[in-house]
Amino acid sequence: MTAFARNQWYVAAYGREVGRELLGRTILDEAIVFYRTEGEGDGAAGTVVALADRCVHRRYPLSASRLDGDRVVCGYHGFTYDTTGTCVSVPGQKRVPRTARVTAYPVVERDSLVWVWIGDPALADDTAVPRAPHLADTARWTTVGGMEPIDCDYGLLVDNLLDLSHETYLHGGYIGTPEVADTPMTTEVDEGAGVVRVSRHMDDAACPPFYARSTGIEGRITRWQDIEYHAPCLYLLHSRIAPRGVLPNPDGSDPNAFHVEITYAITPSTGRHVYDFWAVSRDFGLGDEEMSAFLHDFNREVVMQDVDALNLLQKTLESEPAGYQELSINIDTGGLAARRILARLAEQGARPAGATAAGLPAGAR
Structure with a gap:
């Protein structure tokens, strides 16, 4: 656990x-x-x-x-x-x-x-509260969201969200396409700040139904996924969608792309229960209630696919013999970094105030 x-x-x-x-x-x-x-x-x-x-x-x-x-x-x-x-x-x-x-x-x-x-x-x-300002910026973003409880260790949800290659297999026909699993990713870790960044930029990808129906793009797309995980609770996925070949302007402006902020708050309830707060914010179709209803219902179906998979995984792990071994590969780099950070934060929180890892008062030698 x-x-x-x-x-x-x-x-x-x-x-x-x-x-x-x-x-x-x-x-x-x-x-x-x-x-x-x-x-x-x-x-x-x-x-x-x-x-x-x-x-x-x-x-x-x-x-x-x-x-x-x-x-x-x-x-x-x-x-x-x-x-x-x-x-x-x-x-x-x-x-x-x-x-x-x-x-x-x-x-x-x-x-x-x-x-x-x-x-x-x-x-x-x-x-020290991490920020997600798009959730409250109703002038620039329209947001839909909800919360689903999951019967699993909260670490399993962190793993799930930091390895988006599972979109290809678990969420095919919704948000997953072959390119998500096939495209290499980059990972940056700020151990001190407790932040993990995972990026996957797809310059020629199929447009999944989630974005095809909401943006109206036909054909292949440029699709960027840039994750920030602020341990232990806040997960931000900055998603950029544009027709294939359309890139931001040299000055950083990006008027010809669609931007979606995916927010998750990962809050442990008990050792095998977690609250999965989720939200989808968009900078297009602002105030379009029909689009909001579609994005809410469609994304909730995606979330429920994760819920079902993680509920099953938790039950499976509980039936495994003690000392079972995992096999990790490159796609797990972000998740493994998050595990290290969570373990450090848990260990720090278990110490008396002013104590260090060596058990001495802070400043003692």
């Missing part, structure tokens, strides 16, 4: 999912309830709150409870919590026990995503 990288930001929900209804999600084995405060009036949206999803009294799920203003009232015995997780009221007595509080998690809402910090709250730095 891929070890959890704690002391990291993870996507918990789309901003549109969090409102005045209590939303329960399990992230890195921690049950969390999310809701939005009432706001300041004039229709202004409130801020997102994340609390441990268990009442301190008898462990009743707070996500199955109710809101009273900005306070959560446990649906079992009425223990009431404010936005900091402090219990402010208990039934049958005026004195609230000093230890009656639940964990409040740091939260950032950015680029239409709700990020939650799992780990030491003193280390939460909201400037």
Whole structure:
């Protein structure tokens, strides 16, 4: 099982999912309830709150409870919590026990995503949240998306997304063509930043149905795929599609191509469950509802092909004898780099604050 990288930001929900209804999600084995405060009036949206999803009294799920203003009232015995997780009221007595509080998690809402910090709250730095600005830039991009839970180790989803050669075989007739598997790729790894970049540029490729129907291009295409994986959670695929031979201008402008940003947030729920947040953003056909419906439904079919494959793979791996061996080749370079980074982040998150890999306080020699 891929070890959890704690002391990291993870996507918990789309901003549109969090409102005045209590939303329960399990992230890195921690049950969390999310809701939005009432706001300041004039229709202004409130801020997102994340609390441990268990009442301190008898462990009743707070996500199955109710809101009273900005306070959560446990649906079992009425223990009431404010936005900091402090219990402010208990039934049958005026004195609230000093230890009656639940964990409040740091939260950032950015680029239409709700990020939650799992780990030491003193280390939460909201400037470290990776960006996906196209998700919120409605003037330049139109976005569709969704979320699918997968019954697999989250590391399997990371492997899947960093090796797009599987498009040829698993997604043929949707987004896959022979050129995806046949074209060599380049891989760059920034170990310190925890970023893996994988690029595959196809200058003469068949146009798969996903792009033929949305762009209207007939014939063969130039198709570029440039991946950025920001460990542990955010995956960005910058996709460029143009008629064969059409390249960007020398000044970098690219008016004769179609651009699609594919975004995945890979959030571990438990050791064998992962939330697969996905979104498709385009810079053409802006506001075209028929195109949006097509891209949403078509891409969800692609996502579900991955879901089915990874569910099967997880079951298969669990039936394998201990010590089974994998065989890796060039197409696995990005995925193997991501595994190294995730292992390092998990190991760092398991140390006490200020400790180093050697077990000495930071700065000690």
